[in-house]
Amino acid sequence: MALLQPHGIQGLLKDGHKHFSGLDEAVLKNIDACKQLSTITRTSLGPNGMNKMVINHLDKLFVTNDAATIVNELEVQHPAAKILVLAGKAQQEEIGDGANLTISLLGNSSKMQRNLLGQASTQVKSLVGTPKPSIRSVQTIELLDELVEKGSETMDVRNKDQAVIRMKASVASKQFGQEDILCPLIAEACIQVCPKNPANFNVDNVRVAKLLGGGLHNCTIIRGMLLKNDAVGSIKKVEKAKIAVFAGGVDTSATETKGTVLIQSAEQLENYAKTEEAKVEELIKAVAESGAKVIVSGGAVGEMALHFCERYKLMVLKISSKFELRRFCRTTGSVAMLKLSKPNPDDLGYADSVSVEEVGGILVTIVKNEEGGNSISTLVLRASTDSILDDLERAVDDGVNTYKHDLDSRIVPGAAATEIELARRLKEFSFKETGLDQYAITKFAESFEMVPKTLAENAGLNSMEIISSLYAEHAAGNSKVGINLEEGACKDASVLNVWDLYVTKFFALKYAADAACTVLRVDQIIMAKPAGGPRREQQPAGMDED
Template sequence: MGFNIQPYGIQSMLKEGHKHLIGLNEAVLKNIDACKQLSTITRTSLGPNGMNKMVINHLDKLFVTNDAATIVNELEVQHPAAKVLVLAGKAQQEEIGDGANLTISFAGELLQGAEELIRMGLHPSEIISGYTKAINKTVQILDELVEDGSENMDVHDKEQVLSRMKATVASKQFGQEHTICSLVADACIQVCPKNPANFNVDNVRVAKLLGGGLHNSTVVRGMVLKSDVIGTIKQAEKAKVVVFAGGVDTSATETKGTVLIHTAEQLENYSKTEEAKVEELIKVVADSGAKVIVSGGSVAEMALHFCERYKLMVLKISSKFELRRFCRTTGFVAMLKLGQPNPDDLGYVDSVSVEEIGGVRVIIVKNEEGGNSVATVVLRGSTDSILDDLERAVDDGVNTYKVFSNVLDMLISLKLLIIRLAKMIGCKKLANKFNLRMIRAIVFLYINVKDFSFKETGLDQYAIAKFAESFEMIPRTLAENAGLNAMEIISSLYAEHASGNAKVGIDLEEGVCKDVSTLSIWDLHVTKFFALKYVADAACTILRVDQVII
């Protein structure tokens, strides 16, 4: 006999094939373990000495990089708890453009500390309470580390921009930061408007061309298009420009009709009428004073013939985004269809020319006098992977400049309206001159948050202490990535700070403590502020989960 046993409890509520994980062992600790595995992947890539990861995505595209944002984007993380860390890293990358690795690695360290506390008998709610108090205290301490007057900087002064940008770029391309920063600073200063708060990251473009080396890279005031012109005219100087978004062709009607042609003369006259119509349209464009036609669509053979006759240079830009940038560069509003443009509204370029760089034909559109709303960094390198990594370093530098510019950008944080100043944590890190990032600040935060935990009387004091200990992860990881003894380095740091020498960092090349106060090394306050906030929010979100239902 077969008994038809009816499901009971949660099995009767959910459909067949579901999964239900509940309790500390099944839900909380497994979630923490998944997040630890993700942070282990990114941790070895932290800092300038970080190792590269080789990731091949579902399209068989190869990524060789130490950029955490790119790594986690291409990993296609499936675990729901680990996805929370990925989202925190993405938020950091979109908000600041740097610090994604710090966010993911530090969150993994916090969750590992939480796991130890749970095994000791603490409830997750007590850990969350302690972490919340610790992050609020950390943000207060972080403000004390800001160098006085560091928010007062001239964003149009290249030397000031270079000194504040180097640390960010060095974390991606150590040893080449000066060259990259010089290129990025030139490009950003060129496109920075009179009101720096209106600086647009999209106005700094990157063109990657294989061949040569980084020393061959340049900055162009204008655009670099990786294509060739249509036609034989390859150069134009001080030219008026007209842009047609719909293409350079006669518009076809939607109606259908039949034309009866009885004689050869009628056939000849019919084709001549079409030619005359196209010639008339091209002639009115030439008569308006334009020397360059840019098409957003197809260019008809007959139209091209008459463009050649009237000495008009023809460019084709298929991407609508590139077309918009071209319009910004030239100061022209794209026309929808071929027709007579207003001579007063024509765009202007100093020069348009076709050049061959590394075997690739490119169109260089320069606009140094008529305007400089778009600048392009032309990067040269031996492989696609190197060029991609250089582009990420440039992107970090541009986003850092954006933070300098948005000095009075208002935002809500910690339930208070604060002014996000481009505050710099100065002289806080040395190590390869840029390696052990914010070391003095890390030790300072550890000591102060640890002291704060001793003043608490509840069980959450253990969580606050564990939060403070998690700061050790940064110097320990960077020292390990540099091949040094992490315990010796951390011990020497604590010894120096205990003796009252609070302005000490580690030079990883020599492996000794040094006074960093005399070095002009800067770190963005807002990067650390948002990273710590995202880390605490992500960790507390994961610890609040007690059931997983799939």
């Protein structure tokens, strides 16, 4: 039987496996896949970037130009393209912004690498075996350090104007034209919850509440929390209230073991009911005597318990989400108790006011804590549709993450000024090299032209003219000149007041170079036979497979 086995890799792996190798089958196809994915996100880069309409497998609609959301919902299958997705996710988790820059730069550098591979196919093994984008990225980072704006190393994180300047470009890339309204709101919300040591700033402490109706001019900041539900009882407003939080709910507690009660007469039944009622009243009275004016339940609120809460003038709130309950405890300084019992004074929280208000036809509960110290602030966003609200939330998320990284407050010129300067200096550096290295560095430099080219194309400008003008300005020593998209001309980024964070560029370059190296080092793709099991039946047209 062994003699009948096929030779080579066919006899090594199970039937049904797939194997691709060589320049055409593996390397170039991987690069093409990366290029196709970056083409999708590239048109969404910058303030004039186009939105993508993505419908995921659950039929949920996303209308956004946020690259991280787009690649997450696309469910990419190609193994090489997945590396791009992972690089974009890493950028989003590390910085919270710049995922599009990472993916577009990576795809474009792969395209440049393809040109390189095509030109030097005889030396492909030596080139792909030791890909050099990582070496060139080290040189580029050294050049990036030289472009840092002098004096930007120190920043007062509680200075609203400085915070707005740093997050303006990030927010404008998502909501162009609205950044002057959004940035001051985001900066104020961040400053409100910034601890004494800014290194301990937690992005989760800036919450977003999305309410349909109204417009961006109706957006407000609440120093506290907003709960999207009404109070359970009839008491709708309490001032300067102590708060008791019960994670297990406000109801009669069931026994841990099953038991049987034998009742032989109507009198015994009546006494049994009265005993239960007296016990609940005793517990609610104990809570009221502790000084609490508000009870917050993490579970069900019983009718009998609610009756006694009304009698003792206690406001009752219900928070089903355990995450919201934890944030509520952080906001008010409460300690969540497991069962209904008399709280200790140390377990009680405090809020300046707890009130039910109507916003856009929706009853919401607003918990303010301005005087008693606070660690949560909520940005109330208003817009006409859910899609717009979701996109506004992503812009807020980018702004908050930018504020978090203001500890490393170094900034570089925005509006593509940094990218074109890096491209120019790398090309100058390439003249010192010879042979294939010179060609490789030149192509790596050209990949940075993707940013000004894309920004110009998305704004409807002539990209070739813009890039030529930028090179001319930078060659004359004006290293801060970028693109003024509104006027369609080149202008100093410091005059436009457009700045990017150094750490965003640093990590985008680092992740793009590392992912490019990973893709270029692959020379074979070997796919095992898929796992067995019954085949899926073909679904009728118009029905989801899931």
